[in-house]
Amino acid sequence: MSAMTTEGAIVSRTLIIDNIYPYSTSQKPIVGVNYQYPGPPIEAYEGDTLVIRVINKLPQPTTVHWHGISQNGTQDMDGAVGATQCAISRNGEMTYIFKASPAGTAWYHGHHLDQYADGLIGPLIIRRKVEPNQQYYDTERILMVADWYNELARTKLLSWFLSTNNPKGIEPIPDAIVVNGKFSESLFVPTNGSKRIRFRIINAAAFSMYTFSIDGLPLHIIELDQTPVEPYTVSSVVINVAQRVSCFVNLDEFDQSLVPAEVPPTKSIYIRFQAMADMYPVDIRSYRAPYATPRYPYPIYFNPLFLGILSLDSKNSLPTYPVYDERIGSRNPDSEDINLLGARPFYRANNIVPDATHFLKLVITIGPDSSNISRAYFNNVSYGSDMNRAGQKTTNKKCLTSDTLPLLHQMAMTPNGLGIPSPIMTRDSPLLVIQSDGNGHYLIPYGAVVDILLENRDEGEHPFHIHGYEFWVISTSENPQAEELYRGAYLQRDTVSVPGSGWAKIRLLANNPGAWLFHCHIEWHMDAGLIVAFIVGPNALLAQGYKITPIQKRMCQ
Ligand SMILES: [Cu+2]
Structure with a gap:
């Protein structure tokens, strides 16, 4: 392995991978990281060396993949079972050592036995010493969206999905949406007095593509995966599985016409993740999965709209204006280009694109x-x-x-x-x-x-x-x-x-x-x-x- 340069700090973390039961309403074991779901954010500066000790307390093998990290010179630290390593055995551990590069919003997740669909996810933020577009925001929040399944992915769902009982290959339809581990209308994001906020949105879902928006606020996009872009304004943005989008908002740009004159001024704003229902091969308004058991308390039919609450006074009140339900599966025309090909890279000079050979x-x-x-x-x-x-x-x-x-x-x-x-x-x-x-x-x-x-x-x-x-x-x-x-x-x-x-x-x-x-x-x-x-x-x-x-x-x- 090539020697690592000595510049940059050493950032050491220990991640314990174990089953947890964080929801009183569900008996499903979630693959937790340090007994949290999602796992704790790991942060480093570009060029730092991350030393991450992963301890496996699950009853089966595991690994962690560092999604977005190039691992050039540390090819055996990628965490992909079968490609770069054998799995970490039960009660085993492995220390991943790698350079924090490239900078940007990365994430980590399990890469074995569907454990990422069962909870093994977390943010990995690699900061630049000088962050482009930093002048536009004062604080930042991470929003990590995931599909919630009432059943375990790596056992019940997978065995049904890849079976002769499912010859059409209908994917397990999620039962709910979770953002930062919270269900709809239970995630409160405090602004703590800041008006200019950067959101790092990470789609950690097993299946669903989402449209993200915040009511009445233009989204100024500044990073796609880990590439900074020149600010680019949309009303909503589509984010497919594993993609990341950073945008900033300015609360002074809030469209007050959303709040009818007869209601009190709102102290909070809805954050929306709308699952793209047209990607599901069934009509989710009436679909009941054949493997479903009725004992779970979540709604029988999947609601593709997640509402979070951006709390302007940090008092966690609900918005005073109506929800304005969007039509199921509707796509916003200005976010149709989900790869945002029109966005321009911020560092043009570094972006020399060679001709194909x-x-x-x-x-x-x-x-x-x-x-x-x-x-x-x-x-x-x-x-x-x-x-x-x-x-x-x-x-x-x-x-x-x-x-x-x-x-x-x-x-x-x-x-x-x-x-x-x-x-x-x-x-x-x-x-x-x-x-x-x-x-x-x-x-x-x-x-x-x-x-x-x-x-x-x-x-x-x-x-x-x-x-x-x-x-x-x-x-x-x-x-x-x-x-x-x-x-x-x-x-x-x-x-x-x-x-x-x-x-x-x-x-x-x-x-x-x-x-x-x-x-x-x-x-x-x-x-x-x-x-x-x-x-x-x-x-x-x-x-x-x-x-x-x-x-x-x-x-x-
Ligand atoms: Cu696919």
Whole structure:
């Protein structure tokens, strides 16, 4: 591993992962972090070294993934089971040591056994010494939204979802929405006298895409994932799973016409998270899941509107004006572009976008396998499954597989014998085309600049996330003109939302050798196999000094 530079502070934390029961109304064990849900925010300055001791007290193995951290030089600290490490065993522990980089709103979550859908989430804030747009706000608040399920994801929901009882692959529909661990109309966000507030919004849901707004207040967007942008004003913003958006509001801009003349002045304002109901494959107004048990006290039908309360006098009163219920599933036209391609990066000079040298097309489909279980596929391969699409070639188990050892370890042991072909020239593309081993492992040469075309043949919108990198979002089927319009100023994100029956084009500069997962961040789709692994520069990884550490080796025994 390359030596870490000595600049920056050491930030040490201990995270205890254990089941908790924070709600008197639910018997469901939640995967808590330090006995909290969500887990405590971890904060550091860019360039600091984070030393995070994770202690596993769950009755099953776990890991923590540091979502948005590049891990360049610490490839084995990414927390992705099968790719970069073996899981932390029951009663085991692991100390993650990595550089706080890049800066911005990151988060952490479990990356094993659906534990993130069951509660293992928390904010990870990497501050810049000089924060762009800092002059516009005086204080900040984190809003971490998640889907609430009455049942455990990793047992009951998953076993139903991937079963012959669910051949259409209907995803478990959430039972409620939680923000910062609170249900609708029970989250109070005090302003503590500040009028200019930055919100860091993190979508930590297992399934739902949300529209975020605050009644009567323009949202001035200043950061998308971890890329600062020139302030950009909208009335609402769409945030897909795993994405982050920062915006600031100024209470002096509140639209008083929302408050009817006959009611007293309001001392609070509704914060809204509206789930995009059109992404659910059922009519949520009448849907009852077949696995549902009636003993839970939450509403029978899922309410896609979450209301939080921004408390202007910190006295937690409800707004005096009516709620103005939005129509179920309505989309706000000014937030239709969910990747916000029109936003401009704040640091233009640093954002040199190289020309592509390589090309990779990934076709996304969902459909039954030969056992009539619904699975999700990249180029007809459902990751980690023997059950590839009926009629398609079966997996060749002789190839690289993460069943045995983490991909990273295999890269170090046989850098030239991984069984993945090198890129080839084809008649269809002027660029070298990235190849796979037929099992979802794609070999990317170190230093390659890869244009990845995500062709979504499913009707649903999918949020695709890459580990170890940010990519440039070039264009989507909803904004094909963005490629020309914003040439040289594309935005970097780590999660791109690919429109249903549409496409997105992203560009990756492969400057971080390692084994990096690329997957849909909807937990159910990941479970259904919508994952590939990018094997970037095995020899560059070794040249960088990577070695399998004795600790990592022991964890795999
Ligand atoms: Cu998906």
